[in-house]
Amino acid sequence: MSTDTPRLRPPQHRVDPRAVRWWTTRSLAVTVPLTVIPVVPALIWEPVRPWFLIAAAVIGGLGLLITVVMPRWRYRVHRWEVTDTAVYTSSGWLWQEWRVAPMSRIQTVDTERGPLQRAFGLSSVTVTTASAAGPIEIAGLDHALATRVADRLTETTQAVPGDAT
Amino acid sequence: MTTVQPPPTDRTPLGDWQGIHPLSVWADTAVGAVFIVPTAIIGTVVLVVLGHPWWAVAPLPGALALIAGLTAVDMVILRAISYRVTDERMEMRSGVFAKTYRSVPRERVRSVDVAAPLYTRPFGLCSVTIGTGEQAGSDRLKLQFVTVAQGERLRRELLHRAGAGGPTPEGAETDETTGLELARLDPRWFSYAPATTATLGIGIGAIAALIGANAQSEGWIYRWISEQAGLPSTAEIGSFVMTRALVVVPLSLLTLLVSGAVVLLAVAVETWWDYRLTREGDGTVRLRRGLLTSVSLSVEGRRLNGVTLHEPFVLRAVGGAAVRAVATGLSAGDDEKTQAKSRLSPAMPRARARTLAADLMRTPESPLDPPLTPHPRAALRRRFVRAGWAAVAGLVVAGTLTWLHSLATAAWWEVAHGIEEELNPLPVATYAVESAPAWGWWVLGAAFGAMAFWYAFGSYRALGHGLHPRYLVVRQGMAVRDTVALERSAVIGWRITRSPFQRRVGLASVSATTAAGEGVYTATDVGLGQGLAWAEEAVPDLLTEFLERDTGPGVESGGGRG
Incomplete structure (x- = not known):
């Protein structure tokens, strides 16, 4: 590639380190039940026991691998930045996504705290535009910080005229 | 209830609360009767034939009572519906028990859709659907039914706000002649209709x-x-x-x-019967079409943010194309409905479609004309890899079938013929398979593989992106090729996605997000640098501060490796 090909620079801020624990818990919350489901018939029904145990082992192994790898990987990728003119985020792990939305096109700004996020003192900031591409979400911010970010975004967007389409 | 006082006219001013036209009840009744009465008559005849003459008296009066009941209910519901158009808002009240009140600011009205199905036409009625820019499909108002004159007035006045002084007083003026005709049906275009898979x-x-x-x-x-x-x-x-x-x-x-x-x-x-596409005096683009259900759709000029040249494979092969709108406020419940609503032309010759697209965009040079930049060879390799997997799968299936074929004994074929005879009055399929040589499966498998590679090459060649002074252009698709021209000022953000495979070969999918049309328009498998440069040029300043050039020291990209 030539020297002046542009690259995306990562957004300035990482999310809160506690997000790693949050993602780990979330992943376990899916992995554990999925692993247990085939174990139940294995305990009850003797003839199929080996097959169901193998299934449980495969699911459990994969789930555990994801639980170990995914949160750390996500922590390296998930970043966010709010400038005077735009919101810029990156997210994902295997499949990664970068989003940019100008302030003038932002319609609503919300903070959200699921029960799990609350347990870790985290919040998400959701920024919607008029596009069907879905909202931009900054997940795993410290709760106080998330509120400050949302306030700042709301202030800035209100200052910019236009109907956001 | 601060109604403006419109100048006195001989008609009800739009600023007052108005009801749905009472005739619409009778239209509904007529439709109901068309279905219910014949059923009742058949019931009577059947009962007489079966020898229950006394019971045969019941169906017809019953049906009439049912129709009367439905009509009465309809009338009550209809009485509860009223709407009005004021300076700022379009309001609608409805509901007998659960009252609903809906209000849409007039500046958010993006499209007005007037439809007259066959059964309402004798009554001189039509339905009016008012679309707003909201992504949620619920934010639409539908009036069912009003008179054709009311519908026409709503259509014209809701989209016409040039004066911003409320409902235009001289609403009686007909725009029929002032409109600039962009396209009119050429019956020869119907020959493209069967050109689909x-x-x-x-x-x-x-x-x-x-x-x-x-x-x-x-x-x-x-x-x-x-x-x-x-x-x-x-x-x-x-x-x-x-x-x-x-x-x-x-x-x-x-x-x-x-x-x-x-x-x-x-x-x-x-x-598409009686298809006409016009630009009205106030910039509104108006589509009229339909034989049994006549449809009139109006889109405010500045909400028409782009056009799509839609070329499904077979249509493309015979040199045809269709034009679709990329407009805010045309979205329906799901993608399929949105696409159906955004059709602005029937299948027509490609050159005509290109001219029409340029006319719609009011640009001297068509945004679809400039040559598009092809995507890197890596995009072709990705498609070939996928085709390779498809071919392998095809050969595995072919091998399995050959193996089964060689195993099959006379008894198996007996069973297969038996099953087919049950289902098919002309049971030739299994006989054909039985008499075909076993290597026939390999021929089919190989043909499938070759097709996969041909498809891969075609879909690579379809990829392209470019810039017009006012529009950005993306093209993709082998089975259905869509060339989209989207107004650069309508871009409301960027989304860049990279799969692990794309990261390995330096590709990315760069999408412009917008409020119009499908909401996201993507340059798939573009080179990362190439795509970012394109996006930066298309919408200056938005992306610039988040880009870095390789010449700088550069910050380590967050987890960009897999």
Whole structure:
């Protein structure tokens, strides 16, 4: 590639380190039940026991691998930045996504705290535009910080005229 | 309730609360009667034939009572509906028990859709659907039904806010002549209607429905027909077909194609009859079409943010294309409905479609004309890899089938013929398979693989992106090729996605997000640098501060490796 090909620079801020624990818990919350489901018939029904145990082992192994790898990987990728003119985020792990939305096109700004996020003192900031591409979400911010970010975004967007389409 | 005082006219001013036209109840009643009364008559006849003359008295009065009841309910519901258009808002009240009040700011009205189905036309009624820019499909108002004059007035005045001084007083003026005509139906365009992959499918569907009905009746339909017509037995026909496959196979394919073409032609005539596309004096683009259900759709000029040149494979092969709108406020519940609503033209010659697209965008040079930048070779390699996997899968299936074929004994074939005879009055398929050589499967598998590579190459060649002074252009698709021109000022953000495979070969999918049309328009598998440079140039300043050039020291990209 030539020297002046542009690259995306990562957004300035990482999310809160506690997000790693949050993602780990979330992943376990899916992995554990999925692993247990085939174990139940294995305990009850003797003839199929080996097959169901193998299934449980495969699911459990994969789930555990994801639980170990995914949160750390996500922590390296998930970043966010709010400038005077735009919101810029990156997210994902295997499949990664970068989003940019100008302030003038932002319609609503919300903070959200699921029960799990609350347990870790985290919040998400959701920024919607008029596009069907879905909202931009900054997940795993410290709760106080998330509120400050949302306030700042709301202030800035209100200052910019236009109907956001 | 701060209504403006519009200048006195002989008609009800739009600023006042108005009801739905009472005739719409009778339209509903008429439709109900068309279905209910014949059913009742059939019921009466059946009861008489079965020897229950006393019961036979019941159906007709019952049906009439039902219709009367429905009409009464309809009338109550209708009384509760009222709407008004004020300076700022369009408001609607409805509901008998649960009252609803909906209000839409007039500046958010993006499209007005006036439809007159066949059964409302004798009553001089039409329905009006008002679309706003909201992504949620619920934020639409539908008036069912108002008089044609009211509908026309709503259409004109809701989109016409140039004066911003409320409802235009001289609403009686007809715009018919002031509109600039962009396109008008050319009946020759109907010849493009059957040019879809669906033609054969619809023919097969029609035949399959017949076979299905026959199987439902356990074969007696076919037996009856063949007795009446004196047809030879199925076995004789089967052997006849097998000996003359070279004549019969093309002939039956032709039958399928012709029956499919007839159906599609009928659909096209019903949809596009009397097609006219005009630009009204105030910039509104207005589409009128339809034989049985006449439709009029108006889109505010500045909400028309782009056009799509839509070329499905078969249509493309015969040099046709259709134009679709990329507009805010045309979105319906789901993607499919949105696409159906955004059609601005029937299939027409490609050159005509390009001219129409340019006229719609009011640009001297068509945004679809400039050559598009091809995507990197890596995009082609990705497609070839996928085609390779498809080919391998095809060969595995072919191998399995060959193996089964060589295993199959006479007894198996007996069973297979038996099953097919149950389902199909002309059981030739399994005979054909039995008499075909085993290596035939390999030929099919290899043909499938070759097709996959041809498809991969075609879909790579379709990829492209470019810039017009006012528009950004993306093109993709082999089965359905869409060239989208989107106004650069309508871009409301960027989304860049990279799969692990794309990261390995330096590709990315760069999408412009917008409020119009489908919401996201993507340059798929573009080189990362190439795509970012394109995006930066298309919408200056938005992306610039988040880009870095390789010449700088550069910050380590967060987890950009896998």
